[in-house]
Amino acid sequence: MVWSRGQNLSVQRPFILLGFPGPQSLHVGLFLLFLVMYVLTVAGNLAIISLVGAHWRLQTPMYFFLCNLSFLEIWFTTAFVPKTLAIFVSQGGAISLAGCAAQMYFVFSLGLLAVMAYNCYLAICLPLRYGSLMTPGRVARLTLGSWLCGFSAITVPTALIVRLSFCGSHVINHFCDIAPWIVLSCTDTQAVELVSFDAFWVILGSCGVTLVSYAYIIAATIRIPSAQGRQCTFSICSSHLTVVLIWYSSTIFLHVRPSVESSLDLTKAVTVLNTIVTPVLNPFIYTLRNKDVKEALWRSIRGK
Template sequence: SSQMDLLASGERGNQTSVQEFLLLGFPGAWHFRMSLAVLFAVMYSLTILGNVSIIMLVWTHPPLHTPMYFFLCNLSFLEICFTTTCVPKAIGVMLGTSQTISFTACLLQLFFFLSLGSTECFLLAVMAYDRYLAICHPLRYSALMSSIFSAQLALASWLGGFLALSVLASLLSRLSFCGPNVINHFVCDIDSWIVLSCTDTRLVELVTFIVSIVVVVVSCVITLISYFYIIYTIMSIPSAQGRQKAFSTCSAHLTVVMLWYGSITFLYVKPSAQNSLDANKTINIFSTVVTPLLNPFIYTLRNKEVKEALRKAFEGN
């Protein structure tokens, strides 16, 4: 009868016997994990500091109250949220202080992480379109990109990012896990859920692929077309100084775009989840820790107006 009880409890627990997951992070010697945790903590602090500084700078300097900087503030705020969804938890995982994560927390982390990532794709496309209007239609720019229209575009990016992931999140929440519950990652990622689930995951994989194609490819195409016209227009500017000025504002954006799309295309635009999870982890460091840290610096260092505003802020003007 004890065997029968075990079988019965096993069957009962079979639906979703896994109530929490164990995040592996980066297995290795303690000093290796410790130095990684310190590195993550330093980069996370700098990311918050850099992005908050950009928001404060734009907020307090009226010359920067233009659509371009409004979008940049949105991007900075987004980077703060994006990196916060996973980096503090990842540090806990590496230190070994909080390696477990509940089913619900894991799903929520996954939802916010992917939704904010999708929002970033749309926002970068919007920023590319804004630069296209500014450079290719300078005389009509202020009429075309009004403050109301720029607010609508930013709102559409946020809504689009979260709506794109809502169907997928509801499908993921229905997956059941009967064990093993070890996630070979420092965040809850979609591939790990698909690999660990004991339900049929073909629909989830198909929806993931479709959402990735729609979000990444559509936003990437808009960005590339905008840049094709931008570069074509810049090349036809007669003065070298004019070309230099136009290109300096765009090259910063283009750098961010290439870093971002390079990492996410590798991670998400693929038909199957069964590729190397270790490679995913390394690439994920790039999209979750490195890119959010670089964005404020790339934009600030390449930009005369921001440098000027910074100079005034430091001089206490």
């Protein structure tokens, strides 16, 4: 059958995700590495949710946010990693336009980081007012707002992408993201690029709240009279801030940068950092360095 140039063939033909170049030995190594990291991510976040649900001492606003973050992390990585593992096994993964758009939609937002930073700021900088400020209703509104802001920011770009026509190559030298769609489309992508750039303001706002909160936290920590207290707080905050900076810098690069075909290999590496490395760090940094969580985990292991 002969197709005209302006006809959208994406409905008829699947897209092919190339994955990573290199010899078979490299693919086997990456497959095992990604599989281990995915299992650790899912197991770690499920453990967090279970611990918080089982121990009343952990049922506070901070751990409520952590449970939401853990749930989002599982969702986040599951949208990306299983398909990546399948590509390593099959040496080329076919995926439909709808499936690719769904993967891109779910691998986007982690606005809960900003809410968690704000919660931490209130607990450290305004401890006497914390109970009156972080009421159950406000906690619920902050969490719901994070989910809505994160996913609404990618809704319009996704809706525009599924309306594009792809009449040439259906090979994606990347994973499902905005940049490859723009490179492959044979129709005008100006609207997609414009609304994708608008996502910058959502990301920047969330990043701004997070960084300002940590700036106040660091300033308050410096004023702690006890050297041991300062060291403990700095140790925890530095770990949190490292994860925050990795995630926001990689997300800003992926969703705000100009869509240039020659940079897709770099984008592929940044995507791995954003969707595999950062999620596996979160359960360990946000919980296992916390005394209450370690005590709850030890009680669970002992069966008490």
